[in-house]
Amino acid sequence: MLRFAARRLLLALAVALAVSAIAFLLLRVSGDLATTLAGEEAAPAEIERIRSLYGLDRPLVVQYGEWLLRSLSGDLGRSLFYPESVANLILDRLPNTAILAGLGLVIALLLSLPLGVVAAMWRNTWIDRTALGIAVLGQAMPSFWFALLLIFFFGLTLGWLPVSGTESLANFVMPAVALGWFSTPVLMRLTRAGMVEVLGADYIRTAHAKGLPVHVVLVKHALRNAVAPVVALASVQFGNMLSGSVVIETVFALQGIGYLAWEAISRKDFPVVQGILLVVALFYVLLTLVSDLLNAWLDPRIREG
Amino acid sequence: MDPIPAASAIADAALPAHAAAPMPQRRLWRRMLGNPGLVVAALVLGLIAIMAVAAPLVAPHDPYEQSLDTRMTPPAFVDAERSDPAHLLGTDNLGRDYLSRLIYGARISLLIGFFTMLVSGVIGTVLGIAAGYFGGRTDMVVSFLVTTRLSLPVVMVALAVVAVLGGSLQVVVLVLGLLLWDRFAVVMRSATMQVRGREYITAARAIGCSVPRILWGEVLPNVLSGLVVIASYEMAQAILLEAALSFLGLGVQPPLPSWGLMVSEAKEFMLFEPWMIMLPGAAICLLVLAINLLGDGIRDITAPEGRS
Numbered sequence: 101m102l103r104f105a106a107r108r109l110l111l112a113l114a115v116a117l118a119v120s121a122i123a124f125l126l127l128r129v130s131g132d133l134a135t136t137l138a139g140e141e142a143a144p145a146e147i148e149r150i151r152s153l154y155g156l157d158r159p160l161v162v163q164y165g166e167w168l169l170r171s172l173s174g175d176l177g178r179s180l181f182y183p184e185s186v187a188n189l190i191l192d193r194l195p196n197t198a199i200l201a202g203l204g205l206v207i208a209l210l211l212s213l214p215l216g217v218v219a220a221m222w223r224n225t226w227i228d229r230t231a232l233g234i235a236v237l238g239q240a241m242p243s244f245w246f247a248l249l250l251i252f253f254f255g256l257t258l259g260w261l262p263v264s265g266t267e268s269l270a271n272f273v274m275p276a277v278a279l280g281w282f283s284t285p286v287l288m289r290l291t292r293a294g295m296v297e298v299l300g301a302d303y304i305r306t307a308h309a310k311g312l313p314v315h316v317v318l319v320k321h322a323l324r325n326a327v328a329p330v331v332a333l334a335s336v337q338f339g340n341m342l343s344g345s346v347v348i349e350t351v352f353a354l355q356g357i358g359y360l361a362w363e364a365i366s367r368k369d370f371p372v373v374q375g376i377l378l379v380v381a382l383f384y385v386l387l388t389l390v391s392d393l394l395n396a397w398l399d400p401r402i403r404e405g
Numbered sequence: 406m407d408p409i410p411a412a413s414a415i416a417d418a419a420l421p422a423h424a425a426a427p428m429p430q431r432r433l434w435r436r437m438l439g440n441p442g443l444v445v446a447a448l449v450l451g452l453i454a455i456m457a458v459a460a461p462l463v464a465p466h467d468p469y470e471q472s473l474d475t476r477m478t479p480p481a482f483v484d485a486e487r488s489d490p491a492h493l494l495g496t497d498n499l500g501r502d503y504l505s506r507l508i509y510g511a512r513i514s515l516l517i518g519f520f521t522m523l524v525s526g527v528i529g530t531v532l533g534i535a536a537g538y539f540g541g542r543t544d545m546v547v548s549f550l551v552t553t554r555l556s557l558p559v560v561m562v563a564l565a566v567v568a569v570l571g572g573s574l575q576v577v578v579l580v581l582g583l584l585l586w587d588r589f590a591v592v593m594r595s596a597t598m599q600v601r602g603r604e605y606i607t608a609a610r611a612i613g614c615s616v617p618r619i620l621w622g623e624v625l626p627n628v629l630s631g632l633v634v635i636a637s638y639e640m641a642q643a644i645l646l647e648a649a650l651s652f653l654g655l656g657v658q659p660p661l662p663s664w665g666l667m668v669s670e671a672k673e674f675m676l677f678e679p680w681m682i683m684l685p686g687a688a689i690c691l692l693v694l695a696i697n698l699l700g701d702g703i704r705d706i707t708a709p710e711g712r713s
Contacts, residue, residue: 242690
C-alpha cells in the first residue's frame with residue numbers, strides 16, 4: 101500500500117507541475133503582458149520600463165519559477181478588469197461553485213444509484229431498457245440546451261424557479277439538476293454493471309439462502325460491493341462538474357468560478373483565467389489522488405494487481 | 406498495477422475493452438441487421454450525412470440570405486396562421502430560412518466531429534498502443550500525459566485557446582483534437598495489453614518481424630473493434646463540445662449556421678418563440694444519439710460474450 105501511495109503521490113506532483121506550466125504559458129501566449137499593462141497608447145520606452153519593472157525581460161524559466169512560488173503563497177496576480185486580486189475574486193466565487201457541484205453530485209447519485217440497481221435487478225426487461233434509454237438520451241443532449249429547456253418549462257412557463265442569479269438556494273436548483281443530469285448516465289451504467297456482477301456472486305446466493313430479507317441483501321451485501329468504482333468515478337465526476345460549470349453557470353448567470361472564467365475569457369482578462377485554470381486543475385489532481393488512494397485501500401486488488 | 410485507476414474507471418464505464426478475433430463476413434452482416442438500434446442509427450446518420458454533403462441541392466433557400474419582412478415566422482406545426490409555406494421550419498430573427506440553416510449546420514457538426522475524432526484518435530491510439538505494448542517507462546510517461554490532460558478542464562481550456570487564436574473551424578478542430586485523446590489512449594492501452602501476450606504476437610516476434618510491423622500488422626487489427634467504438638463516442642463528444650463553445654460565443658463564429666450558435670441566437674426570443682431553440686437543439690440531440698447508438702451497436706455485435 102505504501103509503495104502504491106508513494107508512486108501515486110509522485111505522479112500527482114508531476115502532473116501538478118505540468119498543469120501549472122501550462123497555465124503559466126497560457127498567459128504568455130495570450131499577448132505581450134507589458135503592452136497590456138502599459139496600455140494601448142503607451143510609448144515604447146514606457147513599455148520597456150514596465151517590462152523590466154515586472155521582470156518580464158528575464159528568461160521564461162526564471163519567471164515561471166518565481167510565478168510558481170508566488171502562486172503557492174496564494175498570490176495569483178491582479179485582474180486586468182476588476183480592481184481586485186485574482187485570489188480574492190476566486191475565493192469570492194468559489195463557494196457558489198462548490199454548492200452547485202455538491203448539489204449536482206447529490207442529484208446525480210440520487211438518480212443514478214436507484215436506476216442502476218433497478219436496471220440490474222430486472223436485467224433485460226423493459227425496466228432495464230427504460231433506464232438505459234434515459235442514460236442514452238441524457239448523453240446525447242447538449243448541456244446548455246437542457247439548461248435552456250429547464251428555464252423554459254420551470255422558469256418561464258410554470259414560474260416555479262428563478263431563471264438567473266445567485267441570491268437564494270432556489271437559484272441553485274435548476275443549475276444543479278442540469279449539472280447532475282450529465283453525470284447520471286455514466287454513474288448509472290457503472291452502478292448497473294457493478295450490481296449485475298455482484299448479484300451473480302456466491303455470497304449473494306448464500307445471503308438469500310440464509311433467508312435474509314431482499315432489501316438487506318441488496319443494500320448491505322450487493323450495493324456495498326458494487327459501489328466502490330462508483331465512488332471513485334463520482335469524485336472524478338465532481339471534478340468534471342467544476343469544469344462543466346462554465347457552461348451551466350453562464351446559462352443561469354450564477355456567480356461561480358465557471359461564470360467568472362467565461363467573463364474573464366470574453367474580456368481577455370488572462371490573469372484571472374490563469375488563476376482559475378490553476379485552481380481547478382490542482383483541485384482535480386488532489387481529488388483523483390484521494391480517490392485512487394481510497395480505492396486502493398478499499399480494494400487490495402488495485403494496489404497489487 | 407494500473408497507474409491511473411480513476412482514468413481507467415472512465416474508460417471502463419464507457420465500454421469494456423476487448424480484443425475480438427475477426428468473424429466471418431456473412432455472420433457479421435446478419436448480426437448487424439439483427440440489431441434494430443444499429444440499423445436505425447445507421448439510417449439516421451446516413452440521412453444526415455447525405456443532407457450535409459448535398460446541402461446546396463437539398464436546402465430550399467440560401468442559409469445566409471436575410472429578409473427583414475419575414476422575420477421569425479414560425480413553422481406551420483407551431484402556428485399555422487403566422488407560418489409561411491415557403492419556409493417549412495420558419496425563419497430566424499434575421500429572416501433566414503431555418504431549415505436551410507439547419508441543413509448547412511449539419512456540415513459544421515459533422516466536419517468538426519469527424520476531424521476532431523481523427524486528430525484525437527491518432528494521438529490517443531499511438532500513445533495507447535505504445536504504452537500497452539512497451540509497458541515500463543513508456544507506460545509511465547503515457548500515464549503521466551493522460552493524467553495531466555484529465556486535470557485540465559476541457560471547456561475552459563478550449564474557450565481560452567479560441568479566445569487567443571480566434572474562432573475558426575480549424576482552431577476548434579485542433580484544440581478539441583488536442584484535448585479529447587485521453588479515452589483513446591486509456592482504452593487502446595488496455596486492449597493492447599490484452600493482445601500482447603497472445604501466440605500470434607510471440608510468433609511474429611519469433612520469425613523476426615520488426616516492432617513497427619508487429620504494431621501495425623498484428624496489434625492494430627486486433628484492437629480495431631474497440632477503436633471504432635471509442636471513435637464514435639469521441640466524435641459525438643466533439644460535436645457536443647463544438648455546440649457548447651459556439652453557444653458561448655467562442656467557437657464557430659456568425660454568420661455560419663452552427664447549431665450551437667443558432668440556439669444562442671434564439672435564446673433571447675425563447676419565451677415567445679420557443680421552437681427557435683427547440684429545433685437546433687433537437688438536431689444536435691438526434692445526431693449525437695445516432696452516433697452513440699451506432700457505437701453501442703458496434704460494441705454489441707463485436708463483443709465476444711454476445712456472439713454465441
